[in-house]
Amino acid sequence: MTGRVTGARVRRGLVVAGVVAAVAFPLVSHDPYWQTVLYMCFLMALLAVGWNVVSGFTGYASLGQGAFLGYGAYATSLLTLRTHAPVWWFVPVGGVVAAVIAALLGLVAMRLRGHAFVIITIALVYISQLVAINWRSVTGGTNGLTLPLPIYGRDWQNTPYYYALLVLLAASVALSAWIRRTKLGAGLIAIREDEDKAVAIGVNAFAYKLVAFVASALFAGMAGGVYAYALTFIDPTGMFDILFSVQLVLAALLGGRGSVWGPVLGGFLIEFIDEGTNRLFGGGQVHIVLFGAIMVAVIVFLPRGIVPSAERLLRRRRERREGRVDQSVDLRVTEREPHRPPVTGRTLLELRDVHKRFAGVHAVDGLSFAVQEGSITALIGPNGSGKTTAFNLVHGMLRPDAGEIVLDGRRVERLPAHRRAHLGLGRTFQITRLFPEMTVLENVVAPLPRFSWRRLAAGAVSGAEAERARELLAFVGMAAFAGKRAGELSFGQQKLVEIAQTLMLDPKLILLDEPSGGVTPAIVERMVDRIRELNAGGKTFLIVEHNLPLVAELCDPVVVMAAGKRIAEDSAAAVQADPVVLDAYLGADWNGERVEA
Amino acid sequence: MTQLIEVLVLGLLLGGIYALAASGLTLVFGVMGIVNVTQGAFLVLGAYLTWLLWRVLGVDPIVLALVTTPIMFGVGWLVYQLVIRHLRDAPKATTVLATFAVGLVIVGGLGMVFSNDFRSVTPAYADRAFHIGALYVPEARLYGCGVAVVLLLGLWQLLTRTWLGRAIRAAAENPDAARLAGIDVVLVAALTFSIGTATTGAGGSLIAVLYPFFPATAYVWISRLLGIVVLGGMSSLRGTFIGALLMGVAEMVVSTYVSTSWTTAVPYLVILVVLLLRPDGLFGRRERRDVAVAR
């Protein structure tokens, strides 16, 4: 633990020293050149910090961040020119305008993922540029806009911009650090790691991404106003320059996406490299080659960036020094008679004539079945019978083409997955989908029972939640692993953690997708025991499983699917004797053998 | 009326050449799932190669496509081995950034070698045209489109008639199954990337004869190629061909009847509208994607 404290102290010391140096600099040196270089560093750093919120935390790589600078610059300049009031009044307005534009663009762009999102952000930069060029009556077209020349005296000519951008940088870092600590940040990282999973545990991904996009634009927009004033002149090609966006993306990648301080470091490094090479080789083409090459090298050789890589190295060394803590899974099983909760006779889930087609394949073809409250219902069938599709339809990853899905008396087939999670539906995945970069504890705390703005601001791991999460981890036997990163766990351990994660929202119905697949017998036994325990406490289960002896031991009733339809539903014993079922499994090793997944 | 026919003819001829230029992007996306925005830089690199060889050898630039194509194949192979190979596990968005960065290196390198001046390849027929009544058909554009269509047919044959083509299509359809069937998916990816680079480079050779170019022309092409491919459904060669024809005509129509100032906006608007309203493009298959229905 001492190593950690020292590391934190070193970092705090560095930050304090940096802040003191930055604040003091203009007081001791009036050199406008170094002030210019430094305020360009601040600008690059604060843009990279903003980019990091949407692209580092959330994983939505954008090449459009530079455009927010442009929106802010144009808004501030236009208001100044129309009203003849001091430029500084409109700097915050520039930020608000950029944020509003971000919200509108986000409504559009945040529907897309992966490469489609990058492409559309590139398009947005160029479209913004074209609008600025062609909307002459407002933007002045290619002539650009010229701002009044500020006269702060020769010695202080750049000091106002210096401090303004320093304050904005500080504010960006503070916002970014705050986001990282809150539920919002945890949700964004969950989205980056696995968006579908994040939605499955109740994260309203769209709202989260939108908030992140707006947050990333706010200070960039304000900085745009300051930058425009410092330049005294803006034009479309200068303000909406894709290469500028590339530079700030490079800054964030180099410093370390996803970390709070990485983009700051990257911003300074890139600006120094820019200015240094400018003096060594001249600018232009050499710069383009250099930045392209650095970017390729960072992506290929240093994908995490400097700060996270260094932290990882330090953590590894500390772990090696401190030696491994003995960690093991609690595999104790309660010896008791199978106990069923009282059957209420209520139907918890019902599918009515549900259809789903993919490119000609009728994956689910008029499926109907019901799950009674308090039951452990199994859904089995040969490969390709549509079980997983049915699961995805229930849980909300897919929408049915036709039919109704009723959860606890409420039609849900049109609701997004996170809303269904809020209504009491939990699920695990066939291949576990924990967030590998988060700790086990953070994973269990990640689920959100409902969406509210106030909750976004709550601490990511509050005391009460952490306590409950620890209880759940103890319940599945994983208490010893709370501080470990989920990506480092074995597959079986991950399955147990995923069950604990699902329980965090206290769901009424839990969908388990092949809980025993790829898991050691000891852990399977523990899992079965926990399922029984939960069932005894009133939880209802719907399980897709290939391990038929397990199904026979645990589940009643058993629903059998083939070719997208329900072909049988009965007790395990009765189903095994049903000729229709045997027929469906034709050729497959039925009678107790495991069917290959 | 004559003007409309003229616009359509010019647009379609242009579209044929666009199709060849865009075929590489489609191929690489179809097989590797990578949006290779380096293609814009490859195209301009092909144009510069053509210009250089034309200046030095004095050979007809369109014939030179025979020489530039294998060279560009080699360039593609090199870029694959140096960079793309390492991106297999990277997130998709990161691969776009990486290929953009490779493009920057090429664009900057071209600027260092050839300076930033416009270059044009002007064989004797560059400014000639066939006049049919009130219509005119520029010779260079006609020849260029012809060669593009021939090369595309060749590519089509390669994909449908040869072992390599079947391997490429198998890898595109289902990489895991292809691997099980004994196909070296990595080799296929390298070959696909190189073929994609070569066809785009050949497109660059033809473009060189039509328009002046300089290194930063690459950025215009990135958007144009993306627009075409998005319109055509990303991974369908047939869709790309039709998308390219539509793009050629759309650009001509906008610059004639709206304003030249907005012509550059056409690809971006296409990208925006198609990705939002019909993400699978006009001709893409509706593929299974178990994605969350966020809102």
Place this chain on the structure above:
Amino acid sequence: MPGRGWAHGVIRVIRPRIPALPAALLVLALAATGCGGGGGTGGGPIKIGISLPLTGDLAQPGKEARRGYEIWRDFTNAAGGLLGRKVQPKIVDDASSQKTIVTDYQRLISQDRVDLLFGTFSSLLNLPASAVAEKNGMLYVEPAGGAPEMFTRGFTHLFFAQEATAPHQADLLAAWVCGLPANRRPKSAAYVSQDDPFAKPVVAAIRPKLESCGVRTVYGLKTYPADQTSFDAVVNGIKASKADAVFQGAVFDDGVGVIRQMKQVGYSPKLLFQTSAPSESDQYAKGIGPKNTEGVFYTVSWDQHAATTGNAKFVAEYRKRFGADPAEDAADAFATAQVVAAAVKAVGSLDQDKLAAWLHKNSVNTVEGKLSWDRTGAPTGRFLLAQWQGGSSRLVLPPDLATSKNIVYPKPTWQ
């Protein structure tokens, strides 16, 4: 953790230097470049700070400007310098970037402590660069950058070293067209321009003048973006309008592109004017074919045959060094240096305010002819009208500077 006293102590100790951690990094990063700072007053050479677009989009004029400045330096030093001191221009590259040019001029002023500044190329770069100079109270004479916006900001130290701002570039041409007898005058005109702050105002200003003498506007004014390379639509539109005269704001490649397209569609106007493209002599003739240059009008700030101050010597030296005819951009840079040098000689010191005040009151003879300025720093003269004749460019107006008595009109059709 160190307390207040520590911080104060450090600040006091390092006060004369560049302080603290970022500064240490800066020094490290830039040590190799040998940035020295240091004052330049006293007996040493007069240092002149210049940032030019030597690479990037504007590299072509940037490199020519460097030639002009360097020839001036060598002439001046050979003649004993300025105020008895050698001149030492320091030319850095801004890569055609607005972001870089600001730090460049800032550095030249505060780090290199230059005594004088010369301007850079294009309005886009001169707009932010001149603001840095003005903030620092430095005289800023620019060889290019005639966009009207330059002169609306109330700057007192800014001067444009050409004869006229963009809107007045083609005044002579408009007057000549309107002076033609009605039956020879073109009946209709098309106006088209690159969307460029320097090219577009030229063409925009011709239009009302010609309309006032009865030349109908049948096309335009339409603009196309700077990166446009395909001119099908533009030329088809002009052809369909059947305009007698075409006025194009052509920077360079667009001028060549439009003419090549005109040849393709088989359309040749009676009068063709392009702003600056035809002044790039060799490249222009090669681009469209030497015979097709015949009769094309354009405006220039300077002509190599003009009998202006120092012109013959400048042209001879340029030919000797570079084996080609000088480009206009090189001459504009040379003229800029002549303007600053004249002011320094007249004032007898490097006092920036006095230099600016002197230029506001006086005129200077340069290779472009006599230049004078209004209180905004905008020049008050007229551009020269040139025309391609027999494979080379000739000045045709004004008559006192003309190198050809004859004006080719109507323009012969394309070969």
